[in-house]
Amino acid sequence: MLNEQIIKKLRSIVGKDEVFTSKEDLICYSYDSTWISHLPDAVVAPANTKEIALIVKLANEEKIPIVPRGGGTNLSAGSVPVEGGIVIALHRMNKILEIDTDNLTATVEPGLITAALHKAVEKVGLFYPPDPSSMFMSTLGGNVAENAGGPRGVKYGITRDYVQGLEVVTPTGSIVRCGGKTIKNVSGYDLMRLFTGSEGTLGIITEITVRLLPLPEAKRTLLAVFDSLDDAAKAVSDVIKNRIIPTSLELMDNNAMKLIEAFKPVGLPLDADGVVLIEVDGGADEVGRQIQKVEETCKTCGAREVRVAQDADQAAKLWEGRRSAFGVMAKSAPTVITEDATVPRSKVPDIVRAIQQIAAKYQLNIPILGHTGDGNMHPIILTDERNVEEMKRVELAIDEMFRAALDMGGTLSGEHGIGIVKQKYMQWEFGDDGIALMRAIKKAVDPNNILNPGKMFIRGE
Amino acid sequence: MLNEQIIKKLRSIVGKDEVFTSKEDLICYSYDSTWISHLPDAVVAPANTKEIALIVKLANEEKIPIVPRGGGTNLSAGSVPVEGGIVIALHRMNKILEIDTDNLTATVEPGLITAALHKAVEKVGLFYPPDPSSMFMSTLGGNVAENAGGPRGVKYGITRDYVQGLEVVTPTGSIVRCGGKTIKNVSGYDLMRLFTGSEGTLGIITEITVRLLPLPEAKRTLLAVFDSLDDAAKAVSDVIKNRIIPTSLELMDNNAMKLIEAFKPVGLPLDADGVVLIEVDGGADEVGRQIQKVEETCKTCGAREVRVAQDADQAAKLWEGRRSAFGVMAKSAPTVITEDATVPRSKVPDIVRAIQQIAAKYQLNIPILGHTGDGNMHPIILTDERNVEEMKRVELAIDEMFRAALDMGGTLSGEHGIGIVKQKYMQWEFGDDGIALMRAIKKAVDPNNILNPGKMFIRGE
Incomplete structure (x- = not known):
């Protein structure tokens, strides 16, 4: 719970109509596309970067968790405020600031819906390749934070391959810009790509310049x-x-x-x-x-x-x-768990066989689809979270699927991210030394651990 | 100077014939393609990752600077051991470990010459696009550490766009792997891209998997x-x-x-x-x-x-x-300074005019060429470092060129990196907050500041 003093300060930053604390409002920001949910203590909807920087400064002083939120289409519980705190809802910052047809870039606010960008740039003969299946609801800010993929990834790569410039509010409330309209840029550490895919744990993305291609x-x-x-x-x-x-x-x-x-x-x-x-x-x-x-x-x-x-x-x-x-799957079972274990392309036959064997072993219904051209499988586990016994089998099956993918030279996540749901497997992919390195970076950038706490790593690990 | 005890330990790690301390040997590793040079205290040539990890552990305990070195073709003094210490020369680790024609990847050791990779993959109808002009001497490890570009960058991007997996020895001597043979990978922080272009300051790259395209x-x-x-x-x-x-x-x-x-x-x-x-x-x-x-x-x-x-x-x-x-320029003046200020493509006419005006103002001979399609200009300053008065004008001219490029929405470096020569401009591009963030990351990853110290940031800034 946030005290009245903090709520008052938040209101003074974003205006009194853009701070929400009623249970009905909080519920709307408590979930994403996984089965995990948790109520925030407040939701604020800033209008610009400056307001975000002020909110973050306040939260950093008061050590209040902050979770940035785009369309809430996340598949790894990345946008669930598992430790409460303030959700920063970015729907008001949804403008296309510029489509630069000379330099083939678009500069947008983080709350812009992905499909709206597609439509706008295609109108002038340009092309923004990343096409996450959630593109009619997902936002560009969320896409960058989660490094979203999509079917066109086989040929065109994923969000990271199109991010060319970012403005970011850091966990201490500074505003940092990296990259821009130049295609080439090797100045300093690649903060832009460190923020991309950092799942809201290192900074809040407040402006994005993406590279476009000719359609x-x-x-x-x-x-x-x-x-x-x-x-x-x-x-x-x-x-x-x-x-x-x-x-x-x-x-x-x-x-x-x-x-x-x-x-x-x-x-x-x-x-x-x-x-x-x-x-x-x-x-x-x-x-x-x-x-x-x-x-x-x-x-x-x-x-x-x-x-x-x-x-x-x-x-x-x-x-x-x-x-x-996905819509069909959602209708066919109370709980739908979409995994995205990814393997080198040549291992697609092996992973398909492995998933089928695991489904049989644990007597689970696991239809398989996926962006198979880049080895990014989506085994979809149809289950019911109320069935405790079945959920245990589901967990064992998921463990085995990730083990199999990693043994084939694969990775835990091709496009959905780690969030909460894959934390326990991080050690398998990166070892203790790799995780220690990531934790050290998190601590250096976010000393008070206020930005999307509880994500990516297991707490206290 | 390293004491005899340390030299003995280094010999026990890499073998007595692979540790060099004579002045003649040290001179060979004291320079790169800039006008800056400094003698190391020792040069070691390890055969594998394990030896590198042992060398780094020893250096970390003893707080001895380490500078990894590929072909020494660096244009920003990145491979000059400005604080002495140990140069790790990677020429013995120059093998192509695998060309995987199913997954379109090549896995190589860091000392492999770039052009040798081109030749090997083209033989099987594949294509490694990055083509730094130094490709007949530069190494893949150096290309990754510096995030090297080249003429084909306009269409194909730069080294970072092809790095798909890395093995890295961290400044504390751990061996960390990130990425691999999967096209998509969004697990954890993007350490791979943080190491890429980190100019040897965050880790030593010991194995590289690159993405290939059909020729x-x-x-x-x-x-x-x-x-x-x-x-x-x-x-x-x-x-x-x-x-x-x-x-x-x-x-x-x-x-x-x-x-x-x-x-x-x-x-x-x-x-x-x-x-x-x-x-x-x-x-x-x-x-x-x-x-x-x-x-x-x-x-x-x-x-x-x-x-x-x-x-x-x-x-x-x-x-x-x-x-x-470049060969011609090198013959035409005692000192040749190649800059790589980069602007958005649409600003190419403006930066060309600006460079010409600056050359006239400071009465300098500055032929212009460059990978202009990506806005990556190479004004080449022909001068003589012994001419103190002219070098002052050179410095003022460079200041103005970078100011102009940044004012046009450009960047300090399209492909050569920061090293020593562009340190003083970092603040212009990233501001104090951006630099503080990079420094915090450096400190978190390399607490004793042993890896390529003195590079990228101005000391004590």
């Missing part, structure tokens, strides 16, 4: 149907081995298709073991040649059918099932 | 001749405004051409104010269309002549002058 001239999509998931996984790996880097390369297993068809029939082949959805983009001739080569590769790998979209409508139809997958 | 199918080159440097600079900016991202986009002014023709005649138009050299790569049809569009843009901007290479030989001929530029 590709053309794109083509195909869906390949496989009787064996092993063959499908091999096709994923072989397409890239054949030197084609598709824009997106997604895989869905039979289990995932069945759920999609049950809730939103789009004509997926329910008698098949798996399908692979592949999109290429580039110059018009180039994509024609590429899609043909991809088709051949899929057939060589044993695809029994390849559906090549002939126009944008057909392509949209092929994508429809994949795009609806 | 582009084709490339085309043209040289456009301009009677006005202003028009040339505008062409640079307009090519990209027209949505073409060339592989390289280089500019040379008349001054630079004259020097090249004096020492290595390649037929540059000495009556022109400047030339622009542009290369595009990609699919065969695509590059044909692109080079045509680039030609048109150059003509629209006032190019009096455009030479389009019809084959690889002609392209090599167009590149010859540019590639020989």
Whole structure:
């Protein structure tokens, strides 16, 4: 609980209508897209960087936890205020400040919705590649804090690859700028990339300059149907081995298709073991040649059918099932846990097999889909958090999945971050020395541990 | 001076033949490509990571400075042991450990020569884009530590964009691994990118996994001749405004051409104010269309002549002058200072004008060339460090150039780093708060300040 004095100070910073303390309001900021929730003590909605710096200074003096919040679409409990304190809601700071068509950059406020940026830059023939599935709700600030990915990551990389400049309020309330409109910049330590993906624990991102690309001239999509998931996984790996880097390369297993068809029939082949959805983009001739080569590769790998979209409508139809997958899953079980263990691309067949074996061992329903072209799997565990016995099996299954991914040279998280839900595995990936280094950096930057405390590392570890 | 006890311990770690203390040997490791030099107390050449960890542990206990060294091609005095101590020479750790054609990665030791990696991966149809001009001497470890760039940065980015995994010995002698063969990885703080470009001050890079691309199918080159440097600079900016991202986009002014023709005649138009050299790569049809569009843009901007290479030989001929530029400059003056102030692309005409005005004001000979497509200018100051009066003017000129670049939204360094030579400008770019943050990180990671001390920040600042 914050005392009346603090609330008064917060009101004097952001205005009395932008500080929320009623239970109804607090509940709205207590959760994200995981099953974890905790009430904050107050929510404030600042209008600009200066107000944020003042709030942080106050919190730092009073040692009050602060959790910055964008769209709340986080999948690792990164935006849940697990130690209470103040949630800084960034929805008022949602402007596009500039689209610079000479330097191919956009400068935006952190509360801007990702899809709104896509729309604005595409209007002038430009392209912002990162496309997290939550892009219609997620914000640019959240994307940077979590280093969000998306299907187009195979070819274009993730948020970090497009962040070119940041303004950040540090845990002591200073305003620091790093990077900018220059493509190249090697001055000093790479604070920009340290803040990117720091999950709100090192600073609050208050302005972002992203790099844009020319909008590709053309794109083509195909869906390949496989009787064996092993063959499908091999096709994923072989397409890239054949030197084609598709824009997106997604895989869905039979289990995932069945759920999609049950809730939103789009004509997926329910008698098949798996399908692979592949999109290429580039110059018009180039994509024609590429899609043909991809088709051949899929057939060589044993695809029994390849559906090549002939126009944008057909392509949209092929994508429809994949795009609806998360919504469908959410309807099909009370608790849906989306993991994102990621492996080197060549290990996709191995990790698919491993996940299936783990699901069988623990008698769990785990449809598999994911941005398989970059090895970023999304096994989706359909469960019910009220079923204590099943949740124990879920936990054991998750442990085994991460162990398997790391043993294959993979990582805990391809795009969702660590937050709360993967803290216990950090030691597996980085060892004690790696974690000690990260903790030392956290302590140096945030001596009072006020920014998003309790995240990324296990407390007192 | 190190006492005999320490030398003995170093010998026991790396073997007696790999510790060097004679003056003749020390001189070889006292300099880099700047005018700054300082003798180390000892040079050791370890064979592997474990030996490096032992050396660093010893140095940390004894508080002896350590400077890691690759090819010594540094342009900011980053590899000069300005506080003495131990130079760790990495030439024995020069192996390619693996080229993984499935995952499109290469894993190498830090002492590997950059060009050797290019050659090895191109043999199997793959492509490592970063191409620092020093690539025949520079090492991958040095490239990562300095975050090296190169002409291909316009389209492909710099070293940081290809580092996918690192093994690092920290200043306390721990061995930490981050990243790996997965394309996506957002686990924990981005230590990998913090180490990249940290100029040897946060850790010693002992193994590197880089991302590779498929080798582009084709490339085309043209040289456009301009009677006005202003028009040339505008062409640079307009090519990209027209949505073409060339592989390289280089500019040379008349001054630079004259020097090249004096020492290595390649037929540059000495009556022109400047030339622009542009290369595009990609699919065969695509590059044909692109080079045509680039030609048109150059003509629209006032190019009096455009030479389009019809084959690889002609392209090599167009590149010859540019590639020989640094060698030529080195012959033409006792002291050559290459700056790399970098501006947003749209400001290229402005910075070119500013540099010319500064050169005139201080009566200095400053040919201009650079990777202009990414705003990364290389004004090259031809001087003589023995001429005290001229060196004063040089210093004032450099001050003004950096002030101008920063005022245009630029940065101190596009690719050469801070080292010693740009320390005094760090405050201009990052302010006191930004520098305090970097210093706090340095102190947290390297509490005894043993790793490359005296670099990046001004001492005691």
